[in-house]
Amino acid sequence: MKMAQIQLPSQSSQIITVCRFELLKFLRGKKILANIGIALAVSLVLVVTPQLIQIDSQLSVYDYLTFPLGFLPYLLVISAAFFGSNSLLSEFHERTGYALFPNPVSKSSIWLGKFFAAELVSFLIIGVYFGVIITATELKYQTIPEEIFYSLGFAFVSVTSMMSIAFLVSSIFRGPTGAAVLVFFLFIMILPIIDQVLIGFVDTKPWFTPTFSSKIIGTILVIPYPSDLAPGDLPRGPFDVHRFVPYVSESLLVLLGYILVSSILSIYAFKKREMIS
Amino acid sequence: MANEVLVTENLSKSYSGFTALDRLNLKVTQNTCVGYLGPNGSGKSTTIKILTGLLSPTSGKAYLSGFDITKETRKAMQNVGAVVETPEFYPYLNPKEILEYFGKLRGMSKNDISSRTKETLELVRLSEWSTKKVHKFSKGMKQRLAIAAALLHDPSIIIVDEVTSGLDPRGMIEVRDIIKSLKKNDKTIFMSSHLLGETQEICDKVALIDKGKLLRVEDVSNIGNLSKNSRIQIDLVELPSKSQISSITNLPGVVDVKHELTLSLIVTFSGGLSARADLLEQLQEHGLRIVTFKQLDSDLESLYLDLVSQSVG
Numbered sequence: 001m002k003m004a005q006i007q008l009p010s011q012s013s014q015i016i017t018v019c020r021f022e023l024l025k026f027l028r029g030k031k032i033l034a035n036i037g038i039a040l041a042v043s044l045v046l047v048v049t050p051q052l053i054q055i056d057s058q059l060s061v062y063d064y065l066t067f068p069l070g071f072l073p074y075l076l077v078i079s080a081a082f083f084g085s086n087s088l089l090s091e092f093h094e095r096t097g098y099a100l101f102p103n104p105v106s107k108s109s110i111w112l113g114k115f116f117a118a119e120l121v122s123f124l125i126i127g128v129y130f131g132v133i134i135t136a137t138e139l140k141y142q143t144i145p146e147e148i149f150y151s152l153g154f155a156f157v158s159v160t161s162m163m164s165i166a167f168l169v170s171s172i173f174r175g176p177t178g179a180a181v182l183v184f185f186l187f188i189m190i191l192p193i194i195d196q197v198l199i200g201f202v203d204t205k206p207w208f209t210p211t212f213s214s215k216i217i218g219t220i221l222v223i224p225y226p227s228d229l230a231p232g233d234l235p236r237g238p239f240d241v242h243r244f245v246p247y248v249s250e251s252l253l254v255l256l257g258y259i260l261v262s263s264i265l266s267i268y269a270f271k272k273r274e275m276i277s
Numbered sequence: 278m279a280n281e282v283l284v285t286e287n288l289s290k291s292y293s294g295f296t297a298l299d300r301l302n303l304k305v306t307q308n309t310c311v312g313y314l315g316p317n318g319s320g321k322s323t324t325i326k327i328l329t330g331l332l333s334p335t336s337g338k339a340y341l342s343g344f345d346i347t348k349e350t351r352k353a354m355q356n357v358g359a360v361v362e363t364p365e366f367y368p369y370l371n372p373k374e375i376l377e378y379f380g381k382l383r384g385m386s387k388n389d390i391s392s393r394t395k396e397t398l399e400l401v402r403l404s405e406w407s408t409k410k411v412h413k414f415s416k417g418m419k420q421r422l423a424i425a426a427a428l429l430h431d432p433s434i435i436i437v438d439e440v441t442s443g444l445d446p447r448g449m450i451e452v453r454d455i456i457k458s459l460k461k462n463d464k465t466i467f468m469s470s471h472l473l474g475e476t477q478e479i480c481d482k483v484a485l486i487d488k489g490k491l492l493r494v495e496d497v498s499n500i501g502n503l504s505k506n507s508r509i510q511i512d513l514v515e516l517p518s519k520s521q522i523s524s525i526t527n528l529p530g531v532v533d534v535k536h537e538l539t540l541s542l543i544v545t546f547s548g549g550l551s552a553r554a555d556l557l558e559q560l561q562e563h564g565l566r567i568v569t570f571k572q573l574d575s576d577l578e579s580l581y582l583d584l585v586s587q588s589v590g
Contacts, residue, residue: 006430008355009384017381021370028369098364099375099426102329103382104354275331275361276292 014105018113019120022087026121031082035125038078042071043132061141062221065148068133069218075129076159076214077187079122084166085179087114088270093176097275107271115167115263122159126152150220154252158214161255162187164262165210171269187211205244210258212244213251220248280306282434282465283328288337290323290489297323299489300337307433310456310466312476312497314581315486321469322362324486325438328467329359341434355383358427359436363420363443368412372403372422375411376429383430390429397425400455416443424455435459437468441475453479477577485584492584500577506532508573509553511542514566521563528559543573 009017026032046068050056056064088111091097100110130152138144166183173179191211198206205228206212219226229243283305290298298320305311315321326332327339330350339346344353366375373394380390398404401421406414414422420443427435440456441449456479459466470476476483477497485492517525517536526534530548546556557570 006355006384006389008351009382013384014382017378021367021374021378024374025367025369095362095365096367098331098361099366099379099423101331102354102357102359102361103379104351105382106351272333274333275326 008104011106011109014109015113015116018105018110019116022114022117023120026083026117032121032125035075035078035082035121036128039075039125039129040132042075043068043129046071047133047136056140061137061143061145062147062223064140065133065137065145065151066218066221068129069151069221072126072129072155072217073158073211073214074188075125076122076155076162077184079118079125079159080162080166080187081180081183083118083121084163085170085173085183086176087118088167088170088266089173089176089179092273092275093174095275101275108267111167111171111267111270115163118163118167119160122163123156126155126159130155145221147220147223151217154214154217154220154248157252157255157259158210158217161210161214161258161262164259164266168262168266168269171266171273199242199244203242205242207244207246207250208254210255213246213254215246216248216251219246282307282342283436283467284338284340285324285328286338286340288324288327288339289335290320290327290332291335296489298327298334301486301489301491303484303491303494305465305467307465308463309482310460310464310468310480311494312480312483313467313469313486314471314473314476314483314577315469316471316585319487320489321471321486322438323489325359325361325436325467325469328436329357329361330354331361356432357434357436358430358432359438360420360423360427360440361436361438363416364423366411366414366419366422368410371406371408371410372398372425373407375422376426379426380429385430393429393431394425397428400428401425402451417445417448420444421448421452424452428459433463434465435467437466439470440468441470441472449475473577473581483577485581487585493580495580497577500580506545506547507553509544509546509556510569510571510573511544511560511565511567512569513540513542514568516540517542517565521565524563525560525565528556530556540568 050059050064050067091100101107130148134144134148137148165186169179169183173182187210191209195206195209195212198204225248226245228245281304283303285301285303288298288301289296301320301324313321313324323332327334328341328346330346330353333347341353342356346353370378376394376397377390380393385393394407395404398407401424403418403421403425406418411419411422420440424440427437437456441452444452453475456466456468460479466480468476468480477500480497482494482496483500484494522534522536522542525531525542525544530546530552531544532547533545535543546553548556557567560567
């Protein structure tokens with residue numbers, strides 16, 4: 001069959017195509033099931049724990065909501081490590097790029113399609129987690145504070161910043177295990193240690209780290225919203241140090257900055273990366 | 278450049294000090310099949326990877342259909358179907374889904390994708406596997422799927438790199454037949470290979486490369502007249518005498534004669550087709566009763582070995 005000259009599709013439609021097939025990868029894989037399983041199991045355990053240990057009657061609705069949010073950073077990191085760290089490098093490591101890259105599609109479109117797919121599955125998992133928490137709160141208190149929806153929004157921004165850093169790692173690293181391990185330990189261990197060192201030893205507010213900024217997810221549920229306290233502002237014993245609080249606008253700007261810079265660097269590295277072996 | 282659909286201008290590629298491709302100037306005209314030959318590490322794959330956007334040149338330019346491959350990659354690749362090495366496919370997809378993915382990226386309509394998927398999968402004998410996940414496929418099946426993906430959009434330029442590697446003998450014949458059939462459909466084919474017989478059988482022209490440098494571009498039909506030395510095996514009815522061997526050595530064009538007390542002679546001969554016919558006549562005039570007179574290396578092999586040995590020297 002002889003075909004007429006085909007009109008190239010717009011870049012936005014190519015991004016949607018890449019996103020669609022990336023989503024298919026996630027939906028047919030085991031990682032998404034594992035992640036949803038973790039989100040469901042942990043959220044259910046954490047919403048019933050106050051009843052089980054019989055402290056629920058002492059908790060305000062805000063305290064009740066804050067409790068399960070303690071695990072959320074782990075869920076965000078797992079999403080970034082599972083869905084972001086291998087996304088780009090697999091094209092090189094698994095040699096699928098030999099089939100994909102000779103198509104008339106720019107690498108930035110491929111990057112965006114993959115990024116949106118990773119974001120959508122992460123949002124789905126976060127949505128499941130918040131869904132359980134919000135449903136449990138509604139059942140117990142017959143009210144849902146609007147701050148929980150801000151918290152959900154901040155979780156989306158936080159996971160996006162983690163994902164963009166995971167994509168940066170993915171555009172540079174050669175091995176999928178190394179990339180996943182780096183992303184996981186970066187957010188679970190390395191950055192939190194840096195935060196603690198800065199606060200505890202240098203007496204400096206780590207406002208510029210994504211882990212500290214992400215704390216707005218839980219802090220938004222503290223009513224009224226707290227502020228930084230200098231030593232001596234409150235009588236707190238022999239280890240009286242600064243209490244630093246992430247401010248919403250400052251933290252959102254920091255997280256957006258990470259998204260922007262990491263994405264630009266990642267797209268640049270991905271475009272420059274060559275299929276050598 | 279009206280008729281030249283694949284052009285490289287001083288195309289070079291270096292990897293941390295090693296020059297893989299050295300100022301390559303190549304022009305491929307429309308509707309020709311060019312075999313790109315060279316030993317391992319000669320720069321064949323590097324050229325193909327640059328032409329398909331998988332590598333960036335260190336310097337120089339490459340154009341497909343008049344579009345600069347580094348600056349206008351999307352337009353340059355629009356009419357190109359490529360099979361580079363043995364690509365892997367997403368294991369969670371089946372051939373139909375893979376072709377749908379690539380068809381959509383190319384802007385094909387649903388109907389076109391559906392009909393071309395059927396046609397191309399039939400062509401590469403994968404119809405029965407169209408809904409099976411690719412992770413179950415052998416290397417040969419993946420190679421055939423790669424060919425189907427390359428032909429899906431009916432491209433006018435086809436670039437293939439060692440396309441028969443990984444295939445069993447039957448698969449190799451089938452792929453050769455596919456490429457031969459494409460030649461009849463006004464396609465421009467640029468294929469790298471280290472299989473000289475395959476190239477001579479399929480292609481109209483050959484481009485020989487070694488150490489990143491283009492050695493020669495030649496019409497396949499003209500190669501017989503260009504090869505410097507060829508080895509000819511002559512099987513005889515009876516053992517030749519010493520004087521007969523001595524007189525063969527002195528015949529025009531004979532470079533060397535090897536005889537090891539068997540009924541066969543191996544004559545290294547310099548000359549074209551006509552000179553070879555003269556040699557046969559002269560051998561018979563010298564009283565040799567010849568059973569077979571056959572060239573051991575193809576003309577292309579002889580030319581290739583001549584040029585590569587000069588390049589090494």
